[in-house]
Amino acid sequence: MDLIYERNLQPMKLVALKGTRQDQAVLDLATRLGISRQQMRKILIKGCDMMILENLGSRLEAADAASADDAVIDALSLPHLTAATCLLSESAADEFHRRADSGTPISELLAEILEAIT
DSSP states (O other): OOOGGGSOOHHHHHHHHTSHHHHHHHHHHHHHHTOOHHHHHHHHHHHOOHHHHHTHHHHHHHHHHHHTTOHHHHHHTHHIIIIITOOSOHHHHHHHHHHHHTTOOHHHHHHHHHHHHO
């Protein structure tokens, strides 16, 4: 018997990400991280459940609003990767933020963040 929770949901997740609003959200997030749309799709398919992917547009809009007041948080896309997509834990985000505040270059931190979420 093939139960739904035992199925490979990758094709369904890809379909969810090809929606107009979701596709734009994927492109925006990929641009923030400096990677291709296809790489971002792979990361999201691997790390997110269907509910997050189906609501990705509105979740990233909320993350944009949450990061508007802090340039470091916005540059690192921390709300986008924690609350919006659940790809990064809050404790890891806090550590990246602390390191950015202590002078670690944003580009170095973004590379580490990308490594952590892949």
